[in-house]
Amino acid sequence: MQIKPRQHLLEVWQAISRHSFTDGEWEWGRTGGLSSVADAERLLCLMYPATEIPAFRLDEPDTTERDVQTALKNAGGRLEIPAKIVGILADFMRTHTTDDKRPSFSGGHYFSPRDPEHVLTEEQRALGVVDSFSMSITLSLATLGFLKVYETKTRRGEIRALIDELRAATETRLTAAMVSMLRSFSVNVFDPEEPQGRTLCKLLGQGQASDRVVLQQFQRRFRSLRSIIGDSLVLGVDVADRLRDENQLFECGWSWSLVKDAPLVETTADIGPQPDGIARSVPYLYFTVVALDGIQDLFSDRTLTLGLLNAEQQRLADALRLRWEITQQYWSGIARFGDGAWPLEDIPWRTTGQRQESEYFSLSVAAILVQDLVRRRATDDDLTRTVAVMERLAERARVTSRMTLRDGAVQLHSPGIKLPLQGSDAAGPPMMWTMGDFSAQLLKRTIQLCALSRNPSSHDRLLRLAEDIFDHVWRRRIREGEGTGLWDNPGALYPDTTMGDARLTWSTTERVTECMVAARGLYIQPPIRSAELASLASALLSEATHLLGSEQLEPTSHQEGSRGTTLTGVEVKLRRAREIIDRQPGTAAALTLEILGELDTLALARQTASRGV
Amino acid sequence: MLVFAASDKGGTGRSVTSANVAFRRALAGDDVAYVDFDFGSPTAAAVFDVPEAMGGVESGGLHTYLRGKAAEPVRVDVWAETEHEVLRDRPTGAGNLVLLPGDRSGGEFAVGKDVLRRCTDLFLRLNSEFDIVVVDLSAGRSFAMDMALEVTSLPELRGVGSRWLVYHRWTRQHVIAASGLVFGSRGILAGGVARGHDEEDLANRIRFVRAAVPDPEAAPWAMVPPAQSAWMRKCDQDLNELAAQRNVGYTRMLGSIPLEPVLQWREQLITDEDVLSSRVANMETLQALKDLAQALDDDEAWGPA
Numbered sequence: 001m002q003i004k005p006r007q008h009l010l011e012v013w014q015a016i017s018r019h020s021f022t023d024g025e026w027e028w029g030r031t032g033g034l035s036s037v038a039d040a041e042r043l044l045c046l047m048y049p050a051t052e053i054p055a056f057r058l059d060e061p062d063t064t065e066r067d068v069q070t071a072l073k074n075a076g077g078r079l080e081i082p083a084k085i086v087g088i089l090a091d092f093m094r095t096h097t098t099d100d101k102r103p104s105f106s107g108g109h110y111f112s113p114r115d116p117e118h119v120l121t122e123e124q125r126a127l128g129v130v131d132s133f134s135m136s137i138t139l140s141l142a143t144l145g146f147l148k149v150y151e152t153k154t155r156r157g158e159i160r161a162l163i164d165e166l167r168a169a170t171e172t173r174l175t176a177a178m179v180s181m182l183r184s185f186s187v188n189v190f191d192p193e194e195p196q197g198r199t200l201c202k203l204l205g206q207g208q209a210s211d212r213v214v215l216q217q218f219q220r221r222f223r224s225l226r227s228i229i230g231d232s233l234v235l236g237v238d239v240a241d242r243l244r245d246e247n248q249l250f251e252c253g254w255s256w257s258l259v260k261d262a263p264l265v266e267t268t269a270d271i272g273p274q275p276d277g278i279a280r281s282v283p284y285l286y287f288t289v290v291a292l293d294g295i296q297d298l299f300s301d302r303t304l305t306l307g308l309l310n311a312e313q314q315r316l317a318d319a320l321r322l323r324w325e326i327t328q329q330y331w332s333g334i335a336r337f338g339d340g341a342w343p344l345e346d347i348p349w350r351t352t353g354q355r356q357e358s359e360y361f362s363l364s365v366a367a368i369l370v371q372d373l374v375r376r377r378a379t380d381d382d383l384t385r386t387v388a389v390m391e392r393l394a395e396r397a398r399v400t401s402r403m404t405l406r407d408g409a410v411q412l413h414s415p416g417i418k419l420p421l422q423g424s425d426a427a428g429p430p431m432m433w434t435m436g437d438f439s440a441q442l443l444k445r446t447i448q449l450c451a452l453s454r455n456p457s458s459h460d461r462l463l464r465l466a467e468d469i470f471d472h473v474w475r476r477r478i479r480e481g482e483g484t485g486l487w488d489n490p491g492a493l494y495p496d497t498t499m500g501d502a503r504l505t506w507s508t509t510e511r512v513t514e515c516m517v518a519a520r521g522l523y524i525q526p527p528i529r530s531a532e533l534a535s536l537a538s539a540l541l542s543e544a545t546h547l548l549g550s551e552q553l554e555p556t557s558h559q560e561g562s563r564g565t566t567l568t569g570v571e572v573k574l575r576r577a578r579e580i581i582d583r584q585p586g587t588a589a590a591l592t593l594e595i596l597g598e599l600d601t602l603a604l605a606r607q608t609a610s611r612g613v
Numbered sequence: 614m615l616v617f618a619a620s621d622k623g624g625t626g627r628s629v630t631s632a633n634v635a636f637r638r639a640l641a642g643d644d645v646a647y648v649d650f651d652f653g654s655p656t657a658a659a660v661f662d663v664p665e666a667m668g669g670v671e672s673g674g675l676h677t678y679l680r681g682k683a684a685e686p687v688r689v690d691v692w693a694e695t696e697h698e699v700l701r702d703r704p705t706g707a708g709n710l711v712l713l714p715g716d717r718s719g720g721e722f723a724v725g726k727d728v729l730r731r732c733t734d735l736f737l738r739l740n741s742e743f744d745i746v747v748v749d750l751s752a753g754r755s756f757a758m759d760m761a762l763e764v765t766s767l768p769e770l771r772g773v774g775s776r777w778l779v780y781h782r783w784t785r786q787h788v789i790a791a792s793g794l795v796f797g798s799r800g801i802l803a804g805g806v807a808r809g810h811d812e813e814d815l816a817n818r819i820r821f822v823r824a825a826v827p828d829p830e831a832a833p834w835a836m837v838p839p840a841q842s843a844w845m846r847k848c849d850q851d852l853n854e855l856a857a858q859r860n861v862g863y864t865r866m867l868g869s870i871p872l873e874p875v876l877q878w879r880e881q882l883i884t885d886e887d888v889l890s891s892r893v894a895n896m897e898t899l900q901a902l903k904d905l906a907q908a909l910d911d912d913e914a915w916g917p918a
Binding site: 061063064078156 | 813857
């Protein structure tokens, strides 16, 4: 199924406005307010496209496009929509603020007990989670940018007051999210003999190299990274000492929440008391990817040009950027470790910290690798290998192939992969986190990779893969009842399996809108230029130019006559072909072929005539 | 309520649209007066199909009154005098519809103290007698417009609601001109402020009306060859952007009347019969006129954006 970012996104928006607006009023519904993650995801479904795609902007009512406005007609008229969005965002900020005026990043109903018999405590449900920190960064930046434009457009007194309140709350939330993000970062050092160490050595060695060789390679490969971490990050004394020992392995990334005993971050901003951490200091692949995605927005072009960060936030952003760089380099290095097969190519990936095995983790590592490739303008070889990994993941997850009886891949889609949250038992029964968005994540990374590739064959492979995955994702929309047209309804695809019922899932819905935004990025860049086509087009062009010249040696026709008109048309086309031959050699060739045909009609006619004499 | 209809250029459909709006309001039961201050070229009578007043009345019109040569300007009862066959039977429930024509050989004239006083009297009288008083001003900055700004700034008319409609066609030049007419250095706002109006208050009383707008998504424009259609849509987008930059965007727009042959060629009232039985006019046009007529006193449409 062809991906049409604009049309598909409009359909999603229409479904959201149908679901969320009753008589023009926003309805949070049953689950609203329970989880800051879900609410942020829901708002991002609107705000993310609105900030990333010029055609979908809502902050300038005078230029809102008609199809966009039609899709949102349930929400109200062109002038009402931005005012309503301000109200909804302010409502979100108010809801997710604790009694002591501190922004709350609660996971809420996204947390579940590991043992279904148990019930989580209130305290546990209110715990912050990296998903929420990351979403909050993205949502806050989107909100600040939105307000920056909209506040110059409205003159209504009550809205202006609301805008001021919202801006203050958003800035506090952004700062608090960045501080929390810093306090959730973790560096974990372990001995090669420990179970974690053995898992990592096995993963890196790929059964080819002995643990000792792997350790040596690890030392060499990550020596500079190790010293950067030791020199520039504030670590616990114990961790810092062990990290200096070259015989120890380490990993870095984000834990699921604030790390236990994480030091307070000194800040001049008023963000209320910083809560104590609870999470064990172990990086999780999933949360690392989530964090990297959010942090990236802090130094996007948009954030910089609009000047969305204040000095204090800029300082925090720099600290986060350092961790972002380190983490990305580390995992990209791990994914491509060694000289032979990549550890990433050995699917499924086995995590060291939680010692779990799943395609989902392979996808997470691939996601970091893709981001790293995007940043480094990767080589064709790296790219081609990653393409193959993506294709295999789609195949193994039964996205591009048929589900078999009692297929293990069902787990990936419904209920999803469950992550134990280490350290959560300090506040009640042990908790876990469920990730059910595999297909949407896979689609997002495939599209990102596709946008990166400038090699026609891998670009084409990725595009076809993306379309296949999209086909699967699109069919998983809910067909009836609450949230019609949104996600997720895995049962629609695998009717014979015991998959869960259709249930509105904002995380999947949000990922799909992100995919559509990424897909637009795919089409706004110029098409890949093929060298063969370019040389063919220029040869055609030279022949056509020559033939036109010789045609013009014939007696001049009257300008308005049919021959005159044809020749003028030919000249215009020729000029156009020459103009675009560098960018679109294929189009240039097509135009030139038309010219050649027309010129030949004239030439052939003359030849026939001369034969008759 | 006084409604001033202005435009920077001629041929914007100001008179014909205003007359249609007046007609719609009368049909809806309001008493409506249509005051033809288009001193250069009085056309309203033609739109209402009132032959005696075609091109202005011989004498006793608005010019005569303002110069002090008559105690009252001539009034024409449109329902009674029109030759339009549909209009002649006044629909039940319809309000009065009265035309105050200009003089045939009137032309523009200077505004003196006496003229102002008479004009003030006229507006006050009409306002107490009618629900809606549409004042059709000449194109561009004219004496009529200065007079309207001057009179509405006087303490006597402070309590009288007045609103301004600025008509423009949907083209680059017209958008720029309409913006200039309102926001330019010699525009309505500047002129109003110089006469003692509060700038923000006056700005909130001004709205734009787009006339003769081709809709690229509707027939017949949606049926043109694809290249032309793509071109039109792009132009439309560009115009919207230009309008937004010039403060003429949707936020300040009260209505948009589609390009309509009946308005374009015949400059006449569009009756329900034209749309429903003879079908020479489009439903969309009728709806747009109804919406515009309704928006005249819809406070939400006039609130700060």
